[in-house]
Amino acid sequence: MAEYLLPDTLAEAGEMMAAHGRSLAIMAGGTSAMRCGTCRGRRGRGIACIECAGPRLVSVPNSAYVMGIQRLGLDRLEADNGVLNIGAGVTMRNLAASDMPAALCQAARRVGGPALRNMATVGGNIFARQPYGTVAAMLLAMDAVPVFTGPDGSREVALAEFYTSGAIAAGLLTHIECPHPQGRLVFVKCARQRFAGPTVITVAVRIELETGGKVAAARIALGGAGETPLRAEAAEQLLIGEKLEAPAIEAAAAAAKAACAPADDPVASAWYRRRMVGVYVARALEQAGEGEAP
């Protein structure tokens, strides 16, 4: 059984990481990581649990040392100098109730039920198995940058690049930096229940319109549509210079649908997820286009 370590300072955490190397796993809220430890081998009974069905195993229960982050003071939420600074240990409950951009708060509120949101952290969401990563998808659309600290000092990497390069944690994720988002943010989640519904897919968009209503910049991020949250870049490109109206929206939705690679799980089939990507990308873009053009 793993030894559970609870450092009080980042320096202490750094020493533990250096001392135990690959035999140490990091744990935040534990709402993903603890599930493997308490799983009764559902897989052996032919029921693939989302945690072990995924391509990358949560290593926590197999590690000799597990380091909890809750005493490290990583639960700050700040906005200054045009930069949002979101601590890795901020819970979904605290993010949902914060004065961060409304779409980001909505995404946090769509993670599980109230007890889960009291435990689950933003940092943990960055590493969540798909179709989870509800908040991560929103952060991807906001050009967020996770900041890690490891034995070799601190490292930052754009979230988009983090995901396209295999989503490997470079040490301890301390916080996520994000430019104060320009333009319109929309978050939509497809689930079969309004509250705490398991995720089918999520779509997060950020659209900047120039005078006259043409799209100057576009981000479309999908959750539950591949091995990690991903950007629908072909769809984003199709919107540039267009008005957010039916023809451009339909073309972008079709491109997002064509480019995604969702998986089957007990919640939804890949076929259904792909269809919902088309429907929800269109819906999100329609919402982004509502209201006065600048």
Next chain:
Amino acid sequence: MTAKRVSLTVNGRGENIAADGLTTLQQVLREALDYNSVKDGCTQGSCGACSVLVDGELRIACLLPAGGLQGAEVTTLEGLNARNSTSVIQQSFVEHSAAQCGFCTSGMIVSAQALLDENPAPSRDEIMEAISGNMCRCTGYLPIVEAVASAARKLAKGDGA
């Protein structure tokens, strides 16, 4: 590995418990301390049957390592029983047939109490959201929503505290 012990308060009583490795709060409450209102439904965070309050906030006991709870105040349904408002919720569950097999009931009542502590006059949607992490395979949820709404009304009229 050194045996780890943790001191915490459970239902108002000081306890010193063994909490090696990733032993969960659910294991400690059920197996060491005999608080069997904390159900063992899924051990996956999915059913809410093990819901408890930690420092007044709703938590999923099966995903919570007890080793991190030094000094915490844990309340299970056994502890809430001492509160008049919980009796009012329980009475409403009886009146609205909101408990059938009863497996989900303790978790439901803990979630309902956590809601009413924060929001004494919840809307129907707020009640549904508050119990959305708790699964019930018997009632179809509507009697539970009615029971919580009715408890909130009774408490507002001063039938409990």
